[in-house]
Amino acid sequence: MKLLVISFGCQMSTADGAEMARPLRARGFESASGLGDADAVILNTCTVRQHAEDRALSQIGRLKPWKEERPGRLLIVAGCAAERIGAWIEERFPYVDLVVGAKSIEAYPAILDQALKRSFDWARDDAPAWPAAAQEQAGAGAYVTVMRGCNYACTYCIVPAVRGPELYRPFDTVLAEAGAALSAGARELTLLGQTVNSWRDGSGRDFSDLVRAVDALPGVARQRFMSPHPFFLTPKLMRAMADCATVAPHLHLPAQSGSDRMLKAMKRNYTSMSYLAKTETLRTMVPGLALSTDFIVGFPGETEEDFRATLEFASAGDFCTAYCFKYSAREGTAAASAPDPVDETVKDERLARLLELVEANMRRRLDAMVGTRVRVLLEDATDGRTQFHFRARLDEPGVPGTLVDAVVTGRTDTALKARALSLASRPVAVVSLSS
Ligand code: SAH
Ligand code: SF4
Numbered sequence: 001m002k003l004l005v006i007s008f009g010c011q012m013s014t015a016d017g018a019e020m021a022r023p024l025r026a027r028g029f030e031s032a033s034g035l036g037d038a039d040a041v042i043l044n045t046c047t048v049r050q051h052a053e054d055r056a057l058s059q060i061g062r063l064k065p066w067k068e069e070r071p072g073r074l075l076i077v078a079g080c081a082a083e084r085i086g087a088w089i090e091e092r093f094p095y096v097d098l099v100v101g102a103k104s105i106e107a108y109p110a111i112l113d114q115a116l117k118r119s120f121d122w123a124r125d126d127a128p129a130w131p132a133a134a135q136e137q138a139g140a141g142a143y144v145t146v147m148r149g150c151n152y153a154c155t156y157c158i159v160p161a162v163r164g165p166e167l168y169r170p171f172d173t174v175l176a177e178a179g180a181a182l183s184a185g186a187r188e189l190t191l192l193g194q195t196v197n198s199w200r201d202g203s204g205r206d207f208s209d210l211v212r213a214v215d216a217l218p219g220v221a222r223q224r225f226m227s228p229h230p231f232f233l234t235p236k237l238m239r240a241m242a243d244c245a246t247v248a249p250h251l252h253l254p255a256q257s258g259s260d261r262m263l264k265a266m267k268r269n270y271t272s273m274s275y276l277a278k279t280e281t282l283r284t285m286v287p288g289l290a291l292s293t294d295f296i297v298g299f300p301g302e303t304e305e306d307f308r309a310t311l312e313f314a315s316a317g318d319f320c321t322a323y324c325f326k327y328s329a330r331e332g333t334a335a336a337s338a339p340d341p342v343d344e345t346v347k348d349e350r351l352a353r354l355l356e357l358v359e360a361n362m363r364r365r366l367d368a369m370v371g372t373r374v375r376v377l378l379e380d381a382t383d384g385r386t387q388f389h390f391r392a393r394l395d396e397p398g399v400p401g402t403l404v405d406a407v408v409t410g411r412t413d414t415a416l417k418a419r420a421l422s423l424a425s426r427p428v429a430v431v432s433l434s435s
Contacts, residue, residue: 001039002032008056009046011226013079015143015192016105017044020078023109027116027123035066040074045081047158049328053081060093067095074119076100076112083162084331103164105148140188140379140401142181146174146210147193152229154256155267155334156299156327159194166194171201175213182219187401188248188377188385189214191225197232207232208240215244221403222377222387224248230255230270233278242285249286250320250389253279254294258313259306262299265338272313279317290320290365290388297354298327298347300338307350314357320365320389321414322358326351359413366390366411374418376404391415 003024007017020042021029032038041063045056060077067075076098077089083101090099098115100108116123149164150157178189191214193199199207207225214223223246230253241247257263258272283289295310314322326347329336342350374386381397384404391414398404398420406418 001027001029002037003029003040003042004032004035004038005042005044006059007044007079008059009044009048009052009080011143011190012145012148012192012194013044013046015145016079016102017042018143019105019145020044020076020100020108020112023112035063038066038073039070040076041066042076042078045077045079047079047081047084047162047330049325050330051328053084056081057089060089060096064093064095071095072119074098074115076115078102078105078108080159080162084158102162140186140377140384141190142184142186142188143190143192144174144178144181145169145192146196146207147199150194151198152195152269153267153334155265155338156296156330158330158333161332163194166198168199168201171203171205171210171213174210175217178214178220179217182217185401187219187221187403189220189223191223193225194227195229195232196225197228197234197237206234206236208234208237211237211240211244211247215240215246220246222246222248224250226252228253230268230275230278233282235281238278238282238285241282247286248387248389249288250290250292250387251279251282252292252294252389255313255317256294256296257299257302257306258310258316259302260309262302262306262310265301266296266299266335272309276313276316288388290390291317292321292389293317293319293323295322295324295354295358296327297324297350298342300327300335300342301340302327302342302350307353311354311357314354315361318365319358319361321362322354324351324354324358362414363411366414366416369408369416370410372408373421374406374408374416376406376418376420378402378404386416392418394418394420396420 003021005017005021007014043059046052063075067073075096077096078100080102082099083103086099086101097119100111147166147168149166150160151166197207199210255275256266256268260271279291376384376386376392378384378398378400380400382394384392386392394406405421408416408418410417
């Protein structure tokens with residue numbers, strides 16, 4: 001039996017997809033190479049922007065012939081869009097076997113068991129024990145979910161509605177899962193949560209304690225975390241980032257706007273000045289820190305002056321990259337009924353101007369790295385990620401999953417080219433079977 005997991009959206013969605021695959025793997029499902037040989041598909045949907053939801057929905061439509069070809073195949077639609085419009089999905093796509101919303105992920109093994117029993121004869125035997133932690137072979141990097149949900153109320157955002165309030169996974173559970181991923185071969189761990197750095201537990205530990213504990217795990221070469229909220233970038237967390245050698249000198253810290261008027265309307269809980277002050281402090285503590293961010297353009301009421309403030313902020317922030325989105329109204333959010341929507345053509349034009357600035361800055365930062373030393377964690381023979389977030393391609397193949405010291409020799413539009421320095425990265429023996 002073979003399984004294909006298709007995930008749309010953020011890293012949380014990818015991590016949820018992997019987690020939802022575990023009970024099926026425990027039942028003996030192996031990874032499918034594509035739709036053709038898949039007996040089951042888990043489609044994890046996203047709804048954060050209308051465009052993301054539309055893409056996921058059209059993927060469900062494209063799976064109709066796959067399901068009709070062999071009706072015994074299992075099609076599971078999960079995630080944030082499944083939470084928002086699950087009943088509509090069931091009605092519109094009747095060939096879907098199981099719709100599970102993002103809030104039900106904890107109950108998912110039991111729900112899945114029912115669906116398996118309906119679809120497959122062999123599943124009617126005794127249920128297996130559901131494994132709690134990653135057991136499959138991990139790649140070079142692994143995600144570890146530390147919290148789910150969000151207690152914030154950013155006025156544009158549908159996440160709190162579809163994922164519910166914050167739920168922190170216990171300290172020991174997180175560390176056990178991190179340890180299992182390392183034992184399975186991962187070298188880099190990314191701690192995940194909607195506002196990952198708001199994690200805490202009942203005994204007074206906060207996210208900085210978790211970062212320090214992960215740093216102390218045997219076998220961890222590098223750690224990152226996604227998505228931190230600027231409000232919880234505390235002096236204590238900055239200290240932990242500076243102290244722990246495994247914490248990558250890269251932070252993705254969503255800003256959304258450089259206009260204080262817009263940040264207030266978005267209910268973001270910080271100002272452009274306080275954001276920049278915190279990140280400047282962090283730069284002094286973490287040498288070479290690379291900072292990336294998210295921006296939303298065309299939020300209701302955004303004027304040309306507000307947008308210029310975002311452009312100025314983007315220059316001042318010196319971001320290595322930024323994900324820039326056009327505001328998308330989400331049903332039920334406060335901003336969806338706000339006055340003064342921005343014209344679509346104005347949004348397009350602002351997005352293009354912001355992207356131009358962001359991409360120019362990225363190229364400048366890539367250029368500045370030429371001649372410097374980086375450490376590449378190889379995801380395959382030649383491609384990987386440096387500690388500063390940029391992707392890099394090596395001039396000769398190494399062993400996937402190893403860290404390779406390299407010197408940057410040039411760049412493409414978005415990535416670095418590098419010459420490998422450490423011999424340990426080279427395969428021990430290369431046998432050519434071709435004549
Ligand atoms: N929890 C994270 C963000 C999660 S959503 C945080 O607080 O920063 C990921 C990104 O999607 C956001 O940073 C934002 O830039 C974008 N986004 C969320 N809702 C959006 C909307 N309605 N329209 C456009 N972009 C949106
Ligand atoms: Fe959405 Fe704001 Fe929560 Fe991030 S902090 S998930 S943007 S509501």
